[in-house]
Each structure stands twice: as C-alpha cells, then as structure tokens.
Amino acid sequence: MIIGVPKEVKDHESRVGVTPAGVKALVEAGHKVLVEHNAGALSAMPDDEYQAAGAEIVGSAHDVWRLAEMVVKVKEPVEKEYKHFREGLVLFTYLHLAPLNDLTDALLTSKVTGIAYETVRDRTGALPLLTPMSEVAGRMSVQVGAAYLEKEHGGRGVLLGGVPGVPPGNVCIIGGGIVGTNAAKIALGMGAKVTLIDLNLNRLRELDDIFGGRLHTVASNSYNIEHAVRDADLVIGGVLIPGAAAPKIVTKAMVAKMKKGAVIVDVAIDQGGCIETAHPTTHSNPSYEVNGVVHYCVTNMPAAVPNTSTLALTNATFPYVLKLARLGANAAISEDKGIAEGVNTFNGVLTYGAVAQAQKRDWQAVAKLV
Numbered sequence: 001m002i003i004g005v006p007k008e009v010k011d012h013e014s015r016v017g018v019t020p021a022g023v024k025a026l027v028e029a030g031h032k033v034l035v036e037h038n039a040g041a042l043s044a045m046p047d048d049e050y051q052a053a054g055a056e057i058v059g060s061a062h063d064v065w066r067l068a069e070m071v072v073k074v075k076e077p078v079e080k081e082y083k084h085f086r087e088g089l090v091l092f093t094y095l096h097l098a099p100l101n102d103l104t105d106a107l108l109t110s111k112v113t114g115i116a117y118e119t120v121r122d123r124t125g126a127l128p129l130l131t132p133m134s135e136v137a138g139r140m141s142v143q144v145g146a147a148y149l150e151k152e153h154g155g156r157g158v159l160l161g162g163v164p165g166v167p168p169g170n171v172c173i174i175g176g177g178i179v180g181t182n183a184a185k186i187a188l189g190m191g192a193k194v195t196l197i198d199l200n201l202n203r204l205r206e207l208d209d210i211f212g213g214r215l216h217t218v219a220s221n222s223y224n225i226e227h228a229v230r231d232a233d234l235v236i237g238g239v240l241i242p243g244a245a246a247p248k249i250v251t252k253a254m255v256a257k258m259k260k261g262a263v264i265v266d267v268a269i270d271q272g273g274c275i276e277t278a279h280p281t282t283h284s285n286p287s288y289e290v291n292g293v294v295h296y297c298v299t300n301m302p303a304a305v306p307n308t309s310t311l312a313l314t315n316a317t318f319p320y321v322l323k324l325a326r327l328g329a330n331a332a333i334s335e336d337k338g339i340a341e342g343v344n345t346f347n348g349v350l351t352y353g354a355v356a357q358a359q360k361r362d363w364q365a366v367a368k369l370v
C-alpha cells in the first residue's frame, strides 16, 4: 500500500502521524511511505531520519494526498485540506466529527473512508488511540491551569500547593477517566486539594483505592457539580461519551458563581466541551475570560509537547496502521471489530451513531456496508 504522511496544518499542530521507526517497519513489510517535507520537524524528527528509514520525501501536501491510498494524520482535517479528499481514500486520524458538521459533509460527499482514532476500540472496549493523548492532556491540564492561576495570566494568584500556614488550592476534576486520573495524579503531586466527580460509581471506587483518602470522590449530579465548581480555584473538564458531543454539565449559571480569577481547563473541548461557557481556542490564542473566570479550551493540547506526544500517539496507532496497510481497509474493517468501531464515514454513508445523533443525520453500521 502507498501510505501518505502530510505535515499537520491546524494551528500550532506539531505532531506527526508516523515516526521514522514506523516508516522502517512499513517499508520492511513491503509498503511505500510518502512523507511531506518537514512533516516531523517540529516533533524533532527531521527529513533525513525519515529518508534513512526508507521514506520518500515529497515536496507538497497535494502530492502526498494525491498519491497515497491511505493518509495517516494526527488532527482532523481543517477546511483547506478538504480539497484533497477523494473517493476511496482511507483517512486514519482524529476526526472528532460530532461538533464538526462541515467536515462530516466533506467526508461524506467525497466518499472518504474516515477512521477516527478516538472511536477505535480494543478487546476490552477501551479507546486505545485516545488514551495516550488523554494521558498527556490530563497531565498538562494541571500545569496549564497552575500557570493561568498566576496573577499575570489573569488568575487569582493561587499557588496550587499552598505553603505552610496557607491552605492549598482547590482543584475540581469532572470526569474520572484517563484525563481525570492523570490530572488527579499531577494535582495531588503538587499538593492541591483535589475533588473528582464522575457518574460511574465503580470508577470512583477504583480511584478511591488508587489514591486513598488524598482524593475526594463525588458522584456526578448538578447539585454536587455546582458546589464543587463554586469552591474551586481550578476546574478541569474531562467527561466523554465516546464519539458524541460532550454534555454541558457545568452551566453558565454555575460559572457565574465561580470565584473571580478561577481557571477552567475544558479538555473535553475537542468533543464540543463539557462547560457551557467554553468554546474552542488555539495555541496561538488559548484563553479568554467569562465573568472573570479564565477559560483555556485548546482542542489539541498535546501539540504543545510534540516529541512526547508523537511518540506516545504512534506507539498506540502504529499497529493499526500496519494492519490497515497489510489487509487493506475493507478487510481490516471486516476482520477487526475494534477498527470497524473507528469507521465514522464509509463510501458516502455516516457510520457512527453518536455523530449521527449529535448532527441529526441518518447512519448505518459499517458492518452492513463493507
């Protein structure tokens, strides 16, 4: 198969979809890999390393997309990439379609097979291609939040760990999955007082076992959320209903009751955000204020640490890239239920129920189409 690896174009997106190590394994398996000039440069993976691994370096994005049978990316295509879509192309990347009507239209109209990292499942039902970036973003959310709590960044001037004689800051984490657990680990490590809210009581039990009495676990309902958010210096949003638009569980009215200078980091913003006052921001312009509360809602947080993130992401995605290349997309979708779960668009048909529900469209299971 011919595999294309374009340079990312989303704002400050510095990760890359395949590393030189991945190129070597693909070439050894008999495939051809086209890498756009400088695609890995910002992840500290220069063209000469790709070339040494067997890649062909291609000067333009247009040629990478045109010549490739499968394009492996990191982030959802932005509008200026839609012109590259064509019938039969396999696109393997994060798609986050639920809040993105236009991208959904473009993929359907051009009959691209769109396989979304964030909905691929493993045998346990987990989301193996979302996990590594949620680990990164969860850990980052606390360090970013701590920085915005500093006075010069608009925050209320609270040091999360406190000092002897002064209590620590209050961190409220909503969603106790991968983002939430990693955020809790870092916030507790910094000495903050941490409250974590989840709907899933079994998850709260597990977290209670992992962190012991250091973590305050709270069941998710609007009463508990309102109180925890009101008392927080830093709120981290990490809820997910896979593939779906995130539920807005922190309302505008709750944000209005928060302390002035408190900070919200809505990590779930890539699925539309779980905080009503959140809207997507970029690394170029990452924050804004609502009622004196600083909001940070960057949809590609891991791009801030691209070397770590590219390695972590491709550790997880690469076995799937290899399988899709070896079998071809249709056979891989038929053989592997987890890959089939990743298919959001197929031959002009929307194939993911939660996206269809978010966008009020019809859909069909890919198993009936392939």
Ligand SMILES: NC(=O)C1=CN([C@@H]2O[C@H](COP(=O)(O)OP(=O)(O)OC[C@H]3O[C@@H](n4cnc5c(N)ncnc54)[C@H](O)[C@@H]3O)[C@@H](O)[C@H]2O)C=CC1
Pocket: 118, 130, 131, 133, 134, 135, 137, 174, 175, 176, 177, 178, 179, 180, 197, 198, 199, 200, 203, 220, 238, 239, 240, 241, 246, 247, 249, 266, 267, 268, 269, 270, 271, 298, 299, 300, 301, 302
């Ligand atoms: N902005 C960015 O750069 C990044 C964003 N993300 C996003 O972060 C979000 C969270 O991802 P993960 O932690 O991997 O998901 P996860 O599936 O591991 O965890 C989600 C948690 O939310 C909980 N939840 C669902 N509804 C809830 C409710 N009403 N109240 C409280 N808890 C609720 C679930 O029980 C689950 O424990 C996703 O939207 C993901 O795409 C992940 C990485 C990077």
Ligand SMILES: CC(=O)C(=O)O
Pocket: 075, 094, 130, 133, 134, 270, 299, 300, 301, 302
């Ligand atoms: C998961 C996601 O949105 C990201 O890594 O950018």
